[in-house]
Amino acid sequence: MAWGVALACGLGANLSGGCTRAVVVPPDRRLAAYSVEPYAEVLAAAVERESGLVDYAVLPGRLEGRLDMYLDALARFGPETTPERFAGTDARLAYYLNAYNAAMLRLWLDEGAGDGDPDRDVAWLTWFSTRRFVVDGRARSLDDLEHGIVRGRFDDPRIHFALVCGAVSCPPLLAEPFDPARLDAQLDGLGRRWLMQDDGLVVDDDGRVRASFLFAWYAGDFDDWGGLAGVIERYVDEGDPRKARALEAARSGRVSSLPYDWSINQKRPAR
Secondary structure: OOOEEEEEEEOOOHHHHHHHHEEOOOOHHHOOOOHHHHHHHHHHEEEEEOOOOOHHHHOOOOOHHHHHHHHHHHHHOOOOOHHHOOHHHHHHHHHHHHHHHHHHHHHHHHHOOOOOOOOOOHHHHHHHHEEEEEEEEEEEEEHHHHHHHHHOOOOOOOOHHHHHOOOOOOOOOOOOOOOOHHHHHHHHHHHHHHHOOOOOOEEEEOEEEEEEEEHHHHHHHHHHHHHHHHHHHHHHHOOOOOOOHHHHHHHOOEEEEEEOEEEEOEEOOOO
Protein backbone atom coordinates (compact mmCIF):
# COMPACT_ATOMS: atom_id res chain seq x y z
CA MET A 1 0.00 0.00 0.00
CA ALA A 2 0.97 3.66 -0.28
CA TRP A 3 1.78 5.04 3.17
CA GLY A 4 1.25 8.73 2.58
CA VAL A 5 2.16 11.77 0.58
CA ALA A 6 3.59 15.13 1.55
CA LEU A 7 2.44 17.65 -1.05
CA ALA A 8 3.81 21.19 -1.09
CA CYS A 9 2.17 23.59 -3.56
CA GLY A 10 2.61 27.20 -4.53
CA LEU A 11 5.47 29.43 -5.52
CA GLY A 12 8.79 27.96 -4.52
CA ALA A 13 12.27 29.36 -4.49
CA ASN A 14 12.45 29.15 -8.27
CA LEU A 15 9.10 30.96 -8.60
CA SER A 16 7.79 28.24 -10.88
CA GLY A 17 4.71 27.35 -8.87
CA GLY A 18 3.25 23.84 -9.04
CA CYS A 19 3.40 21.07 -6.48
CA THR A 20 6.18 18.89 -5.13
CA ARG A 21 5.24 15.35 -4.17
CA ALA A 22 7.33 13.70 -1.45
CA VAL A 23 6.49 10.08 -0.72
CA VAL A 24 6.26 9.25 2.99
CA VAL A 25 7.56 5.75 3.73
CA PRO A 26 7.82 4.35 7.28
CA PRO A 27 11.44 4.32 8.48
CA ASP A 28 11.50 0.54 8.81
CA ARG A 29 10.49 0.15 5.13
CA ARG A 30 12.99 2.60 3.67
CA LEU A 31 15.80 1.17 1.57
CA ALA A 32 19.15 1.42 3.32
CA ALA A 33 20.89 1.87 -0.04
CA TYR A 34 19.79 2.64 -3.56
CA SER A 35 18.26 -0.37 -5.29
CA VAL A 36 15.96 -0.84 -8.28
CA GLU A 37 14.58 -4.10 -6.82
CA PRO A 38 11.17 -2.73 -5.74
CA TYR A 39 10.79 -0.89 -9.04
CA ALA A 40 11.71 -4.06 -10.96
CA GLU A 41 8.91 -5.87 -9.14
CA VAL A 42 6.42 -3.17 -10.16
CA LEU A 43 7.44 -3.25 -13.82
CA ALA A 44 7.42 -7.04 -14.03
CA ALA A 45 3.89 -7.19 -12.64
CA ALA A 46 2.31 -4.25 -14.47
CA VAL A 47 3.98 -3.87 -17.88
CA GLU A 48 3.00 -6.06 -20.80
CA ARG A 49 6.30 -7.20 -22.30
CA GLU A 50 5.29 -7.21 -25.97
CA SER A 51 3.32 -3.96 -26.15
CA GLY A 52 4.89 -1.95 -23.32
CA LEU A 53 1.40 -0.97 -22.13
CA VAL A 54 0.70 -0.76 -18.40
CA ASP A 55 -1.95 -2.56 -16.38
CA TYR A 56 -2.42 0.25 -13.85
CA ALA A 57 -5.25 -1.63 -12.16
CA VAL A 58 -2.80 -4.10 -10.57
CA LEU A 59 -0.74 -1.37 -8.90
CA PRO A 60 -2.92 -0.02 -6.04
CA GLY A 61 -2.02 -1.78 -2.80
CA ARG A 62 1.26 -3.64 -2.27
CA LEU A 63 2.83 -2.76 -5.63
CA GLU A 64 2.00 0.91 -5.13
CA GLY A 65 3.87 0.69 -1.84
CA ARG A 66 6.85 -0.85 -3.63
CA LEU A 67 6.80 1.98 -6.16
CA ASP A 68 6.80 4.50 -3.31
CA MET A 69 9.74 2.72 -1.68
CA TYR A 70 11.68 3.24 -4.88
CA LEU A 71 10.62 6.88 -5.22
CA ASP A 72 11.73 7.45 -1.63
CA ALA A 73 15.13 5.96 -2.50
CA LEU A 74 15.36 8.21 -5.56
CA ALA A 75 14.80 11.20 -3.28
CA ARG A 76 17.68 10.25 -0.97
CA PHE A 77 20.26 8.75 -3.34
CA GLY A 78 21.59 9.89 -6.69
CA PRO A 79 24.57 10.99 -8.77
CA GLU A 80 24.75 14.34 -6.98
CA THR A 81 23.77 13.28 -3.44
CA THR A 82 25.73 10.01 -3.32
CA PRO A 83 28.09 10.17 -6.35
CA GLU A 84 30.17 7.22 -5.17
CA ARG A 85 27.20 4.94 -5.89
CA PHE A 86 26.85 6.09 -9.51
CA ALA A 87 30.28 5.85 -11.08
CA GLY A 88 30.25 6.07 -14.85
CA THR A 89 28.00 7.60 -17.48
CA ASP A 90 25.79 4.53 -17.88
CA ALA A 91 25.06 4.35 -14.15
CA ARG A 92 23.99 7.98 -14.08
CA LEU A 93 21.89 7.78 -17.26
CA ALA A 94 20.14 4.60 -16.10
CA TYR A 95 19.32 6.32 -12.81
CA TYR A 96 17.66 9.31 -14.47
CA LEU A 97 15.75 7.23 -17.04
CA ASN A 98 14.36 5.06 -14.25
CA ALA A 99 13.51 8.14 -12.19
CA TYR A 100 11.51 9.71 -15.02
CA ASN A 101 9.51 6.58 -15.81
CA ALA A 102 8.83 5.77 -12.14
CA ALA A 103 7.57 9.32 -11.57
CA MET A 104 5.30 8.94 -14.61
CA LEU A 105 3.73 5.81 -13.11
CA ARG A 106 3.19 7.60 -9.81
CA LEU A 107 1.59 10.59 -11.55
CA TRP A 108 -0.90 8.36 -13.33
CA LEU A 109 -1.81 6.61 -10.09
CA ASP A 110 -2.32 10.01 -8.47
CA GLU A 111 -4.70 10.82 -11.32
CA GLY A 112 -6.74 7.68 -10.65
CA ALA A 113 -5.33 5.40 -13.34
CA GLY A 114 -5.68 2.47 -10.95
CA ASP A 115 -9.39 2.32 -11.79
CA GLY A 116 -8.42 0.90 -15.19
CA ASP A 117 -10.18 3.54 -17.32
CA PRO A 118 -8.39 3.44 -20.72
CA ASP A 119 -9.95 6.70 -21.93
CA ARG A 120 -7.96 9.15 -19.81
CA ASP A 121 -5.64 11.65 -21.49
CA VAL A 122 -2.22 12.69 -20.31
CA ALA A 123 -2.53 16.11 -18.64
CA TRP A 124 0.50 17.12 -20.64
CA LEU A 125 0.02 20.88 -20.53
CA THR A 126 0.62 20.93 -16.77
CA TRP A 127 2.23 17.65 -15.81
CA PHE A 128 5.64 18.02 -17.29
CA SER A 129 6.49 21.42 -15.87
CA THR A 130 4.40 21.89 -12.72
CA ARG A 131 4.37 18.48 -11.03
CA ARG A 132 7.61 17.84 -9.17
CA PHE A 133 9.21 14.95 -7.32
CA VAL A 134 12.20 14.94 -5.02
CA VAL A 135 14.92 13.24 -7.07
CA ASP A 136 18.54 13.14 -5.94
CA GLY A 137 17.83 15.60 -3.13
CA ARG A 138 16.08 18.24 -5.25
CA ALA A 139 12.51 18.94 -6.37
CA ARG A 140 12.42 18.27 -10.10
CA SER A 141 9.69 18.20 -12.75
CA LEU A 142 9.59 15.73 -15.61
CA ASP A 143 10.77 18.58 -17.86
CA ASP A 144 13.72 19.14 -15.52
CA LEU A 145 14.66 15.48 -15.76
CA GLU A 146 14.19 15.20 -19.52
CA HIS A 147 15.49 18.49 -20.87
CA GLY A 148 17.69 19.81 -18.07
CA ILE A 149 19.42 16.57 -17.15
CA VAL A 150 18.97 13.71 -19.62
CA ARG A 151 19.09 15.73 -22.86
CA GLY A 152 21.36 18.34 -21.29
CA ARG A 153 24.05 16.03 -19.95
CA PHE A 154 23.92 12.89 -22.08
CA ASP A 155 24.62 13.11 -25.79
CA ASP A 156 22.62 10.04 -26.76
CA PRO A 157 19.50 10.28 -28.97
CA ARG A 158 18.40 6.84 -27.77
CA ILE A 159 17.00 8.53 -24.68
CA HIS A 160 13.93 9.28 -26.81
CA PHE A 161 13.28 5.53 -27.02
CA ALA A 162 13.46 5.24 -23.24
CA LEU A 163 11.58 8.19 -21.67
CA VAL A 164 7.89 7.30 -21.47
CA CYS A 165 5.41 10.12 -20.92
CA GLY A 166 2.47 7.80 -20.23
CA ALA A 167 0.71 8.29 -23.58
CA VAL A 168 -0.07 5.63 -26.17
CA SER A 169 2.17 7.30 -28.76
CA CYS A 170 5.17 7.36 -26.45
CA PRO A 171 7.69 4.57 -26.95
CA PRO A 172 6.86 1.32 -25.13
CA LEU A 173 7.73 1.10 -21.44
CA LEU A 174 10.41 -1.48 -20.74
CA ALA A 175 9.23 -4.21 -18.39
CA GLU A 176 12.45 -3.98 -16.38
CA PRO A 177 14.58 -1.16 -14.97
CA PHE A 178 17.44 0.24 -16.97
CA ASP A 179 20.62 -1.51 -15.89
CA PRO A 180 24.03 0.20 -16.30
CA ALA A 181 25.63 -3.13 -17.19
CA ARG A 182 23.18 -3.70 -20.06
CA LEU A 183 22.14 -0.16 -20.95
CA ASP A 184 23.43 -0.17 -24.53
CA ALA A 185 21.60 -3.40 -25.33
CA GLN A 186 18.41 -2.18 -23.65
CA LEU A 187 18.37 1.14 -25.54
CA ASP A 188 19.15 -0.49 -28.88
CA GLY A 189 16.47 -3.09 -28.24
CA LEU A 190 13.92 -0.35 -27.58
CA GLY A 191 14.89 1.39 -30.82
CA ARG A 192 14.32 -1.77 -32.87
CA ARG A 193 11.11 -2.54 -31.03
CA TRP A 194 9.64 0.93 -31.44
CA LEU A 195 10.26 1.08 -35.17
CA MET A 196 8.38 -2.19 -35.50
CA GLN A 197 5.30 -0.65 -33.88
CA ASP A 198 2.66 1.48 -35.57
CA ASP A 199 3.43 4.40 -33.25
CA GLY A 200 7.06 4.43 -34.36
CA LEU A 201 7.22 3.85 -38.12
CA VAL A 202 4.54 3.07 -40.69
CA VAL A 203 5.04 2.31 -44.38
CA ASP A 204 1.65 2.27 -46.11
CA ASP A 205 0.74 0.14 -49.12
CA ASP A 206 0.50 3.30 -51.21
CA GLY A 207 4.14 4.12 -50.48
CA ARG A 208 3.52 6.83 -47.89
CA VAL A 209 5.99 6.75 -44.99
CA ARG A 210 5.08 8.15 -41.57
CA ALA A 211 7.09 8.26 -38.35
CA SER A 212 6.52 9.30 -34.76
CA PHE A 213 6.18 13.00 -34.10
CA LEU A 214 9.12 12.63 -31.71
CA PHE A 215 11.48 12.54 -34.69
CA ALA A 216 10.17 15.94 -35.77
CA TRP A 217 10.09 17.47 -32.29
CA TYR A 218 13.65 16.39 -31.53
CA ALA A 219 15.08 16.29 -35.05
CA GLY A 220 18.28 18.05 -33.96
CA ASP A 221 19.05 15.33 -31.43
CA PHE A 222 19.40 12.83 -34.30
CA ASP A 223 21.57 15.01 -36.56
CA ASP A 224 24.78 13.17 -35.71
CA TRP A 225 23.10 9.93 -36.80
CA GLY A 226 22.02 11.35 -40.14
CA GLY A 227 18.52 12.13 -38.94
CA LEU A 228 15.62 9.72 -39.30
CA ALA A 229 17.39 7.91 -42.14
CA GLY A 230 20.18 7.03 -39.74
CA VAL A 231 17.70 5.70 -37.20
CA ILE A 232 16.05 3.53 -39.85
CA GLU A 233 19.43 2.29 -41.05
CA ARG A 234 20.37 1.25 -37.52
CA TYR A 235 17.14 -0.25 -36.25
CA VAL A 236 15.07 -1.63 -39.12
CA ASP A 237 16.28 -5.12 -40.03
CA GLU A 238 17.74 -5.71 -43.48
CA GLY A 239 15.12 -8.38 -44.13
CA ASP A 240 12.24 -6.01 -43.34
CA PRO A 241 10.49 -5.13 -46.65
CA ARG A 242 9.73 -1.64 -45.31
CA LYS A 243 13.37 -0.64 -44.97
CA ALA A 244 14.27 0.37 -48.54
CA ARG A 245 11.12 2.43 -49.00
CA ALA A 246 11.46 4.09 -45.59
CA LEU A 247 15.12 4.95 -46.20
CA GLU A 248 14.36 6.47 -49.59
CA ALA A 249 11.57 8.60 -48.12
CA ALA A 250 13.68 9.72 -45.15
CA ARG A 251 16.66 10.67 -47.32
CA SER A 252 14.46 12.71 -49.65
CA GLY A 253 12.50 14.40 -46.84
CA ARG A 254 9.20 12.75 -47.72
CA VAL A 255 8.33 11.36 -44.28
CA SER A 256 5.27 12.80 -42.55
CA SER A 257 4.52 12.64 -38.84
CA LEU A 258 2.00 10.28 -37.33
CA PRO A 259 -0.84 11.78 -35.24
CA TYR A 260 0.10 11.74 -31.56
CA ASP A 261 -2.29 9.81 -29.33
CA TRP A 262 -2.21 11.36 -25.84
CA SER A 263 -4.54 8.80 -24.26
CA ILE A 264 -3.13 6.78 -21.37
CA ASN A 265 -0.79 3.87 -22.16
CA GLN A 266 -3.22 1.58 -20.36
CA LYS A 267 -3.34 -2.10 -21.25
CA ARG A 268 -6.73 -2.64 -22.85
CA PRO A 269 -9.04 -5.44 -21.72
CA ALA A 270 -9.02 -8.50 -23.97
CA ARG A 271 -11.99 -8.56 -26.36
